[in-house]
Amino acid sequence: MAYKRHTDRLPIIPADAKEQNVTCHYCIVGCGYKAYSWPLNKQGGTAPSENKFGEDLSQQQFQDTDAWYSASMYNIVKQDGKDVHLVVKPDVDCVVNSGLGSIRGARMAENRPSKVTGTQQQRLTDPMVWRNGVWQPTSWDDAMDLVAQVTARVVTEGSEDDLVVSMFDHGGSAGGYENTWGTGKLYFDSMKVKNCRIHNRPAYNSEVHSTRDMGVGELNYAYEDYTLTDTIFMVGANSMETQTNLYLNHMVPGLQGGAKMVVVDPRRTLTVHSSEQFAGAENVLHLAINEGTDMALFNAILTHVVDHGWVDADFIANSTFQDGEAVAQDSAVPAGLGSLDYAMQTCRTSLDEAADICGVSSADIQKAAEWIAEPHDDGSRRKCVTCYEKGIIWGNDNYRTIGALVNIALATGNVGREGGGICRLGGHQEGYYRPNEGHVGRPAEYVDQFLIRGLGAVHHIWACDHYKTTLNAAEFKRVHKRRSDMVKDAIDAAAGGTREQVVDAIVGAINAGGLFVVDVDIIHSQIGQNAHVILPACESNEMNLTSMNGERRMRLSEKYMDPYGNSKPDCLIAAEMAQNMERVLRDMGDDAYADQFKGYDWETEEDAFMDGYNAGNPEVTYDRLRDMGNNGVQEPVVGFENGELVGTKRLYADGSFDRHGRDDKKALFCAAGWRGWQAAGKAREQAAHKFWINNVRANIFWQNQFLDQKNEFVQDRFPYPFIEMNPDDMVDLDLNPGDLIEIINDNGVTQGMAYPVSTAKPGQVAMVFGSPAGSQGNVVNPGVNELVLPDYKHCWGDIRKISNATAETAAISFKAKEVQF
Amino acid sequence: MKCNRMVDSGRRQFLRGGIVGAAGAAAATVLPAGQAKAQGLARVDYPSNRLANIADLVVNEPMDIEFPDADSPGILIKLGEAVEGGAGPDGDIVAYSVLCPHKGWMLSYNSGDKTLNCPGHHSRFDCEAGGQQTWGHATNNLPQFALRVDDQGDIHAEGVDELIYGRLSNVLES
Numbered sequence: 001m002a003y004k005r006h007t008d009r010l011p012i013i014p015a016d017a018k019e020q021n022v023t024c025h026y027c028i029v030g031c032g033y034k035a036y037s038w039p040l041n042k043q044g045g046t047a048p049s050e051n052k053f054g055e056d057l058s059q060q061q062f063q064d065t066d067a068w069y070s071a072s073m074y075n076i077v078k079q080d081g082k083d084v085h086l087v088v089k090p091d092v093d094c095v096v097n098s099g100l101g102s103i104r105g106a107r108m109a110e111n112r113p114s115k116v117t118g119t120q121q122q123r124l125t126d127p128m129v130w131r132n133g134v135w136q137p138t139s140w141d142d143a144m145d146l147v148a149q150v151t152a153r154v155v156t157e158g159s160e161d162d163l164v165v166s167m168f169d170h171g172g173s174a175g176g177y178e179n180t181w182g183t184g185k186l187y188f189d190s191m192k193v194k195n196c197r198i199h200n201r202p203a204y205n206s207e208v209h210s211t212r213d214m215g216v217g218e219l220n221y222a223y224e225d226y227t228l229t230d231t232i233f234m235v236g237a238n239s240m241e242t243q244t245n246l247y248l249n250h251m252v253p254g255l256q257g258g259a260k261m262v263v264v265d266p267r268r269t270l271t272v273h274s275s276e277q278f279a280g281a282e283n284v285l286h287l288a289i290n291e292g293t294d295m296a297l298f299n300a301i302l303t304h305v306v307d308h309g310w311v312d313a314d315f316i317a318n319s320t321f322q323d324g325e326a327v328a329q330d331s332a333v334p335a336g337l338g339s340l341d342y343a344m345q346t347c348r349t350s351l352d353e354a355a356d357i358c359g360v361s362s363a364d365i366q367k368a369a370e371w372i373a374e375p376h377d378d379g380s381r382r383k384c385v386t387c388y389e390k391g392i393i394w395g396n397d398n399y400r401t402i403g404a405l406v407n408i409a410l411a412t413g414n415v416g417r418e419g420g421g422i423c424r425l426g427g428h429q430e431g432y433y434r435p436n437e438g439h440v441g442r443p444a445e446y447v448d449q450f451l452i453r454g455l456g457a458v459h460h461i462w463a464c465d466h467y468k469t470t471l472n473a474a475e476f477k478r479v480h481k482r483r484s485d486m487v488k489d490a491i492d493a494a495a496g497g498t499r500e501q502v503v504d505a506i507v508g509a510i511n512a513g514g515l516f517v518v519d520v521d522i523i524h525s526q527i528g529q530n531a532h533v534i535l536p537a538c539e540s541n542e543m544n545l546t547s548m549n550g551e552r553r554m555r556l557s558e559k560y561m562d563p564y565g566n567s568k569p570d571c572l573i574a575a576e577m578a579q580n581m582e583r584v585l586r587d588m589g590d591d592a593y594a595d596q597f598k599g600y601d602w603e604t605e606e607d608a609f610m611d612g613y614n615a616g617n618p619e620v621t622y623d624r625l626r627d628m629g630n631n632g633v634q635e636p637v638v639g640f641e642n643g644e645l646v647g648t649k650r651l652y653a654d655g656s657f658d659r660h661g662r663d664d665k666k667a668l669f670c671a672a673g674w675r676g677w678q679a680a681g682k683a684r685e686q687a688a689h690k691f692w693i694n695n696v697r698a699n700i701f702w703q704n705q706f707l708d709q710k711n712e713f714v715q716d717r718f719p720y721p722f723i724e725m726n727p728d729d730m731v732d733l734d735l736n737p738g739d740l741i742e743i744i745n746d747n748g749v750t751q752g753m754a755y756p757v758s759t760a761k762p763g764q765v766a767m768v769f770g771s772p773a774g775s776q777g778n779v780v781n782p783g784v785n786e787l788v789l790p791d792y793k794h795c796w797g798d799i800r801k802i803s804n805a806t807a808e809t810a811a812i813s814f815k816a817k818e819v820q821f
Numbered sequence: 822m823k824c825n826r827m828v829d830s831g832r833r834q835f836l837r838g839g840i841v842g843a844a845g846a847a848a849a850t851v852l853p854a855g856q857a858k859a860q861g862l863a864r865v866d867y868p869s870n871r872l873a874n875i876a877d878l879v880v881n882e883p884m885d886i887e888f889p890d891a892d893s894p895g896i897l898i899k900l901g902e903a904v905e906g907g908a909g910p911d912g913d914i915v916a917y918s919v920l921c922p923h924k925g926w927m928l929s930y931n932s933g934d935k936t937l938n939c940p941g942h943h944s945r946f947d948c949e950a951g952g953q954q955t956w957g958h959a960t961n962n963l964p965q966f967a968l969r970v971d972d973q974g975d976i977h978a979e980g981v982d983e984l985i986y987g988r989l990s991n992v993l994e995s
Contacts, residue, residue: 001905002951002962004982008865009990046994058994060892061987063925063941068987070922072960100924100942106960240943244958248942270956274943699958713961717953811905813947817956819938820931820945 001811003716007071011085013052014044021630022088023547023557024105025172025540026703028426029246030549031105032094032630035541035560036087037079066092066099072107072713076116077561083116086560094630096223096549097245103700108541111707113564122523122710124536125565130491135534140566140576143533148580149503150516154457155191156590157507163187164447164456165196166464171431171547173703174463174522174539174570178546178605181612182571183462184434186578190596192439195447195456199464200427202448202471203788204440207393208424210403213327213337214410215657215667219430221385221421222634222649223551226250227257229419231371231384235264235294235405236391237425240271241699246425246550247271255279260371265391266291267694267766268759273818285367288761289358291692292396292682292794296674298404299347300354301369305411306344310373312381312413316340319655320410321666329671332442334399334786336671343407343669357674373412383419384412391793393424394695397678398789403670410667416652423550427703431547433613443787448472452479457510459484461519462570463537465706467526468770471790473777474748484530486514491532506532520573523706526772537570538563543605546613546625548635552648555632556625571608575600619645679783679791685745689796691729693743695769695776698722709772719808721752721771725799726760737814738805743767745797748778753809758816765799865992867980872897872916875909875974883930886916888966888978889992893985894919895966896930896937897976904949908968908976916966916978917952920986922959937963964991 013036022033036052038044044051046058053067061067069089077086088109092099113120127143128135154162167183168175187193196204208218226232227250239247255261255278263272264287272286289297305311320340327337336342351362358365372384386409392401409415409422448470450456459480470476490509494502506516519531522539539545542563548554563569568576582597602608606622614620619640625632627643634647656665677683686692700717701708708714723741735741735754742751743765751774752767760766767776769792780795872886883896895918903912919928919937926941930948936955937946944957952963967980981991 002947002953002965004951004962004965005984006982007984008981008992010984012989057989060993061925063927063987065925065987068925068989070960071984101958101960103958103960106958110960270943277943699956811950813950813953813955815934815936815945815947815955817945819940819943819956820933820936821929821938821940 003712005071010069010071010074012044012046012050012057013087014038014042015050015052015054017044017052019052020558020560021556021626022108022541022560023172023429023549023555023630024102024108025429025545025547025557026104027172027243028429028550029096029243030172030429030547030553030555031097031100031102031245032091032555033088033101033105033108034091034630035558036089037084037560040076040083040085064099070106072110075109075112075114075119077112077114079561081562086112091630096249096553098249100245100249102244104702104704107711107713111704111711112561120707120710123564124521124523124534124567126536127566128534130488130532132495133492143535144576144580145499145584146503147518147533147577148584149499150506151458151460152581152584152588153503153507154510154516156585156588156593158457160191160193161195162457163191163193163195164451164459165193165462166199166447166459166466167196167462168199168464169432170199170427171429172540172545173428174537175428176431176540176545176547177433177613178543178608179570180431181433182574182608185599185612186574188435188437188439190578190581194440195445195450196440197447197464200469201788201790202784203444203446204437205442205444205787205789207398207789208402209787210335210399210670211406211422212659213333213668214403214406214670215660215662215665216406216410216415216422217651217659218424219426219550219552220415220651221423221551223250225385225419225421225650226254226259229254229259229383229385231382232259232261233372233384233386234261234271235386235388236393236395237387237389238265238269238271238697239387239425240274241269242389242697242702243425243550244699252278255283261285262287262368262371264289264294264297266761266764267696270817277819285364285371287358287360287364287368289360291694292677293358294392294395295397295401295404295672296349296354296357297360297365298401298408299349299672299674300351300365301372302404302408302411303344303348304351304366304369305373305408306340308374310369310375311340311411315413315655316411319657319667321664321668326668331786335403335673337668338671340411340669343671346671346673347404347407349674372408381413383417384409384414385420386414386422387425389425389427394790394792396682396791396794397675398785398791399787400670400672404672407669407672410669415667416650416655421650426550429547429549433616446784446788448476449782451483451515452476454483454513456515458516459518461517461521461527461531463521465525465527468772468775469777471777471780471792472747472782473775473780480515480527480530483513483515484517484532486512487516487532490514520570522567525706535573536565536567537573538567542567543569544622545605546609552635553632554620554625554635554637555628555630556622558626569605571605572602575602575608677794678785679794681781681783682791682794685781685796686794689745689798690763691743691797691799692764693776693779693795693797694764694766695792696724696766698768705770705772717812718768719753719806719812721768721774722755723752724755724757724760724766726762726764727756727758729762730754730756733799733801735801736805738809738812740802740806740809742800742802743779743797744800745779745795747781747795750774750776750778751802753805756814865990867992869969869977869979872976872978875899875914875970875976878914881932881935886978888916889981892993893988894927898930898948900935900949902949906951906965909970914968914970914976915948916968917946917948918964918966918981918985922961922963922983922986923957925986
């Protein structure tokens, strides 16, 4: 029986309620919302003069009204120490979402911690240290002293290479320019930590090295390009499910305005189905290729375009490199880069060759090429906007595959122009501002393997949970737990000792192969189970936070409530850690090293913003961003005129490409040579198992599953991670909907519930990624590309039934997710 | 779905008292201190509206209804198979709001798989699973109307389990 809140009325926002700007912090799209808050003993009324909307709320409000909010948009939170009513609802005036709320963002209020309504009681309130066999709450001073004492001992007795750091690099949530700067200054300026990684992958690297090396930054368009284009070319992405309001508010108007759509995905996604509804099936081409064969497809499309002269010759002549090879392939560059002619020597692929590799017809590949690049009947060039995401970013041969896709956009001149762009769609918002990371090196260290090999002594973790988001996760967990348990045992054995004696015990355990773990997070995460010190962070709107979305739209999302308990912004935690390091190092007599930890006298997140982002972008201040509201400004900011920040609608509008740092400002083509499975072990695994285990997303908890594990509306819908299966495959395995199953291969085991999907191909299953209740990463092998980009998307396994459906799984809806009229 | 059948609204009644919430007394400023009294009830008071008689229903053919008033359209369906929360002797009669709780678009019934579907943004709700959102953008499942079937087979709606789109009180208040 479906979960119901039994809310039959909500407090009305009074006319004088406080109104603040909010950018949804969950996903890359960054929808605009408004937060309204007012004292607990006040309420608005139904008369127009008595409510914020100026509407007669004694009457039914109709479709798309601004004057309504659901129960999930309401909560009671603490603001300046007092409980207040809070409503967070979509902003009709934000150009990103035009009043549309997503199933994630429209639950922001409900997913706030509240001691009054009892929501999100899983949020951390106080620092905790491992003491007396459990985690004991303690003060910041006590916890930070232990962190600094152990860390300082380790980096002085050994080196900074013994400090391993896992840290978010994104915007939104607990990321953003303030917090990436705080952590970045600590680890890349005060120290030069090179054994570090990012929240969703096992190294500190770009997910899109090749497009950058080709000169093309990966977020170069404006969302309005989807409404100005002739063709939307989507690869390895499912925007209806993930970047929902980008799809509904920008792609759909494009489709309804006559744009065609090409979708490359082995799976028939909801985006394909909905696009057929909106555009007509005859205007949507779904290329359901064999998994991992995207590059061959792109090369064939490029070849067809070039051979038919559908290239933009002027653009190629003026904006791309002309003279053969510009960058040779080597250990840091997995494919040569240069002119179009140079790249074609490697990329040339016939339609038939690609059809064989990809498992789709040559006629469909030809049709895709025509939709992407064939000039209109009047000879004018066709506009095409290309978008891609994890299907190829976490796919086979990341560098060359993305390079091959960017080749098509460059050859057809679809970069920096209206209706063009070649962009990743993104996951989180962006919000990266850190000191230079060049010391990390390229390829960067494969940090998870570094830890598995027994290296590293102290592990600082910032809002990362390897347990859910790494590959080869089963082995990682075993080793990380074993090593951290050694330190826990040492702490327990030293019970009753002085701080000095406990630190000695910890260092002794480290020297014997143990690992001291510090976890900074908003909840007690799964990897946090291995921590010895847990530090409570807050997130967006519990602090002011700046980020930019997938069209580089930067906003200030305002603080409307207090951090929960004694939690703090990450940037201020980093500052406190630095100050403690300085103190401890000075006590150790190492003044020179201690001096490196000066410069963190920040009292607020705005201080961190001014120290970092503003120092590099002096036009941009909190006050100016606040004035720009939920529409913000598209980066880069190029000035301040007439009281407004002046931004940049799309990059490379002048035809100059600089992301690679080349003085000639010419874009490069990628010699994307097809070589089958690039990562080690993939071909063998494919041959050995019955099912391809794709990993996919669900709109209901994409990017906020860590909170939704305690949200009943979500848990009621998906009590276990779903594993979409072909119904005939389920019959063969004697499975009913909702049965609990496990996926097994040589890498490990994971579990979920069988979910029949009639469009699923036999032998292919689609498991939701990043679930706390079943980590898909357990069964992904350690294979990465030359630059340590994981190939999460390609793993194969066998399926075994664990049990019949539980009462919870048996009760959910198993009907088709696709709309049907 | 456009309503094509009148409901018996003769016994419709609206919230008595008119002041919301335990704090209440917003209009009491003219009264001397100490005399303010909360007059509202903790929950809204739903009417008991006769929607139809069991004999009027055809299996898997939705009937347009209104509840708790004419501005809140819904459907009444005899599903043909018992479901949890189903009313009537066969346990298969259910009623739902047809205003999509995402943006208030009118849902349409698909008799093939007994779902309600939104033409605007493609959310869909399972009529056999308490209105659970099978997929979509709404942040609550579909409001379901509580039904009572009397001895004559008359079906009455008497409550709602989620906030209906477009109103901050399920029973509109002046």
